[in-house]
Amino acid sequence: MLFTRSFLTLLSLVALVAADPLISRHVLHEKRAHTPAGWARSRKHDAAAVLPLRIGLTQSNMDRLEEMLLEVSDPDSPSFGKHWNAGKVAQTFKPSDETVSTVHEWLKTSGIHPSRIRLTKAKTWIEVNATVEEAEQLLQTEYHVYTHESGKEHVACDAYHVPEHVSKHVDIIMPSIHFDAVIKRDGASSHTLSNIGQPGVGLTPKTTGTISDLLTQLENCDQQITPICLRALYNFVYIPVATSKNSYGIVEYTPQAYLQSDLDMFFTNFSKGQVGQSPKVVSIDGGYAQTEYTGFGYNGESDLDLQYGMALVNPQPVTLYQTGDMVEGASFNNFLDAIDGSYCTFEGGDDPYNDATYPDPYGGYEGPEDCGTTKPAYVISTSYAYNEADLSPAYAARQCAEYAKLGLMGTTVLYSSGDNGVAGNSGVCLNADGACTQSSSATGFNPSFPGTCPYITSVGATQVVAGHSVYQPESACMEVIYSGGGFSNYFAMPSYQQSAVQHYLAAYPPPYSASQYNATGKSRAFPDLSANGANYVVAVDGQFELVFGTSASSPVMGAILTAINDARLALGKGPIGFINPTIYSAGFTGAFNDITNGTNPGCGTPGFSAEPGWDPVTGLGTPNFAKLLARWLLLP
Template sequence: MRSLAVYLAALAFGSAVLAAPKGCAHKVKETVVPPRGWTKAAPAPADHTIELRIGLPQPNFAELERHLYEVSNPFHERYGAHLTKEEVEALIAPHPESIQVVDEWLLSHGLSPEDLSRSPAQDWVKIEVPVRLAEKMLDTEYHVWVHEASGESLVRTTSYSLPENLHEHVDLVQPTTLFSTFKKMRSTARFSKTTPPVPVASAPPISDPTASGGKVDASCNETITITCLKQLYNAVGFTPSSKNGNKIGVTGYLGQFANLADFELFNEDQLPEAANATFNVVSVNGGQNDQDPDDAGDEADLDVQFAFGLTFPTPATFFTTAGSPPFIPDELTTSNSNEPYTEWLDFILEDPNPPQTISTSYADDEQTVPVSFAQRVCNGFAQLGARGVSLTFSSGDGGVGDGDPDPATQECISNDGRNVTRFIPLFPPSCPFVTAVGGTIHIPETAVDFSGGGFSNVFARPAYQDILVPEFLSKLAPGTFEGLFNPNGRAIPDVAAQADLFKVFIGGEAFLIGGTSAASPTFAGIVSLLNGARISSGLPPLGFLNPLIYAIGAIDPSAFNDITVGNNPGCGTQGFNATKGWDAVTGLGTPNFGRLKEIVTLDFIGLELNIGGTSVTL
């Protein structure tokens, strides 16, 4: 009966029963150095179920990338002509031969078509298997690894193999070598109960020539509110349409729940016209949004209150994705769900109509993410950008360091086996297809000292940074931080926004919150307002932002408030300095919504610009 079942399964696959060719030995596909801070505890339970994600090659990704840059480049005739979901999927689809060879391999291990699921483009195959079968398929041994600092556990291996004939047909298999512990930014509650009285309430406004009306309330140097952000970023008086199709979203992970009662309190306090407003909650992979006040998440409440408060009445969505460490291997749970982020990416790529702007305040040290995995996730962001989605990510709260907010305790040791000191950028902010947002504080704005910034060790510098980033590097004294960073890497952050002293309601009480976790939803809110203005003008959404914002930064510096004071210490150094132009602390600076709105509501094609004294027609 077993042979008959396998034969019928093969017919369903559309091929004969084909096991791996005789004599086709396994060959190592990927190996990583055991990561610092993780200890091998015990062999993984043989019956423990893991969900293998098999990534098939995307042979036409370079073509997708070409489309992405053409539709995102304001100087190109195709600017704004975003691709459809179906067009993107056609460009990333694997060769039929790859699909067939992988199917045959799975079939040779007794797995039927009913056991697996595929992404719409068929570039990912997912299948749940017990550890004992995964070890046989990958010629490896899984172990339970324990993170010494947090106590979190993962079932992982440091090396796996595939039959030689599969190597050209499989990019990666995970979870195998991925030790990333995707986490929220380190928001910190500065005060409990309620914010203290602000003694400068009657003080004269702060003069700021780029702010709305040229001034900002004095209280904004003590407490950041929606009013402060609208004043500071020149957005007073603009109300977006709620009916033009524009939408904004924020993501939530790791048991971070957005409390609706807190959202009401926030609006009553800061935005009375939105007193009865709410937001959609979309569950991903069984994600919950517990409304017990004791379970209200600081990160989730911060994100929804400021992103959705800035953009009211734009329709808003909170994506809550299941999966939260620590995994307890002794419980033999049905699956190891420490990797919720890929579940959200799968979900949003399948959504035919995602929000045009999405903010995320979660990341991990880039060096904990295998290069193959980082590249595939980054490719997923490119797909969203090509479809017209703008993605913002917090740049990090450890300066140039490893995420620890105390520069004095950062180890900043490389994970490549050399154990040398290196600056530690974060991923996904280091992906060149997203917009990384650093942080500022006070008015006039200065760089906040925890603002994450630096240079990727995985991704090369993209072309859109080839003018402004080398200018910054040229200002560094010879030998500055030599060997500590990759000067040819993708530079972060791209932009910045206020990142401290945000008044947030959590569990029914008011707190002041800090972190670039505040900067990302703030900048995303400004982007969503720009999208609303464009859509109401009959123009497409902005989509992938970076080619546009770097072009604007080079041509019209008034569109961003240049931050020239401050630095981001870490790894036993003072970090980089904020300086004129782009810098590795605040990027291009903070947004001037009024000026940006004037720019982005123009039809760029056919527009005449004066660049360096030369007239240029787009």
């Protein structure tokens, strides 16, 4: 009798599940590959403790994101150049009413009273203060307290699950698997970069020291790169005429900052009319050009970016987006919040475990978070990057989608591809454990991010070969730094680069196994383009130094693309926007200087080889300004 009654009860439950679409089995939603170095699980979290759960809702039309971007970016599209405004972007991608109601009903039927369920004004995420016990039941997981070797504690789970019918409506839930892998500063006196969300961890320009004698003639460009070398290399002769319509932005992250005295020293020698000129500084989340701390580590990056960016586009003003205060710093997401108000809450908003939070809880900038406070420039260059494996796929995908939104609005986004060849920042590679752990002794190629995002333009590095002139072909950079390049482990290959990359793989198959890199032939490949990254003459702290890095390549490419925008705007046309579909198109074949010499070593290998056509060392090659200008001016 007891067995029969239990069996009937079970049948009733099965019938209930079949009849009620709001009840379904849980499926794995997100899983952390490994516990970051320095952290160890210490104890089970208190069941009665309260967690501020934030559920990022899936955006509408994300399955059409690439299609929509190509409509305004593909030179063969009748809608080429018809960029969207921010309002259309926000309206197109906001979560659907079905998504909001599905997640709301899931929480309610799980025992969360409706009065505790908060939908944000933008309807992009749902917030619930839940006990650990409630959260564990909701997500079929366990929360533990992890302790860092410094003593700091963090709450996280290894993985979490959501009902199958809910999963397509949820992008990300926090707190969950995401980790603060590098400790925040205790105060302004500590200058370790704040956390894994802080750009520039390991990717900084390199210097071989001070320069005793300046070599300013074209015949010396194999030893010292100056603005005239770059103009000769890339046929870049142009004086902007539509500066009031145009814009060029360079992003820096505090504590990296320029010194005006260094700009003036550089301009005195290479662009006399700019002495006393400064960038237009836009402060984001308390960012400012700090002068409390100096040295190459503090001033090298910003001095390099601004000296060459400003000199090459003069008289076009340059906007400096100085991001983050001296205590927390900032992430790429903090910057993106400021230039696109819809992003502040996009897919759940920032991750407090990866992104800086403002007002600064650690005593720095006490103002409100910058959200939609500044207009994005037509071209934005950033010389910082993460290792792709540093971030969860969901976190990287969320940010990558924002770059697509910027492309829809007509902004060209450039990122340095990395300075360690096929290895990641600091020369670390991926272990063959299937968990994306990283170490200096590993052999798995370690791609950079955002370089692997299909909606940005990744810029690698070249150099003038020793003993050669600027009129001879460059090589992939193999002095001090190696051009970052390879294949993503997260992102699929975009349609615009399929032909070029598949040609490379067929004609020049890499001599490596699938255990070393993503050899499927179906993943996003990078870089897209390249520019010189070796032997730059840069004024740093009152003296000239010789500087190397893709940190130089990106702002130089940005300057050239800004000049192309100027010419188009002067003719009443729009900015070039997201350039990848155009530069990979048949109409732009031959518009770049093909680089066929050099490799990008790393992970105990020679890396990939530069070959005719696109390659994962120098991309399509370096720019030929005159050819690019002529072809872009023919487009509507």
